[in-house]
Amino acid sequence: MATTATVRRPGARAEPCDLMRREVVLEPGGCTGWHYHRVPLMAVVVSGTLTRVLGDGTVEVHPVGATFVEPAGAGHVHLGRNLGARPIVLHVICALPEGAPFAVPVPAPRGAAPCGCPEHDGAAVPW
Secondary structure (H helix, E strand, O other), X not given: OEEEEEEEOOOOOOOXXXXXXXXXXXXXXXXXXXXXXXXXXXXXXXXXXXXXXXXOXXXXXXXXXXXXXXXXXXXXXXXEEOOOOOOEEEEEEEOOOOOOOOOEEOOXXXXXXXXXXXXXXXXXXXX
């Protein structure tokens, strides 16, 4: 299960173009479930090693210090897994309007396996 904390620029108004930072924590053995994002995200791995499975089956491993961009849209479905023994901490920056969901849960893409996590039942946790 992932936990998050959101920090907005001091004095910022809730506008779609305002950048915000979110901390995402994924505990050992945790999984995000299959999902996509409505806006592009830029992320840095602060702790742990993130394994991402993309909708086409590609696997990307991001160790501490790695940065990556997740493109927006339903064509960029993916899931994240913590296969290690330490929590994963990600710092994510995006231009997400206040109140908008951070992730859109979806079933596993055609040909991909469901995430296999009982708490997701094939869909992402709506963090």
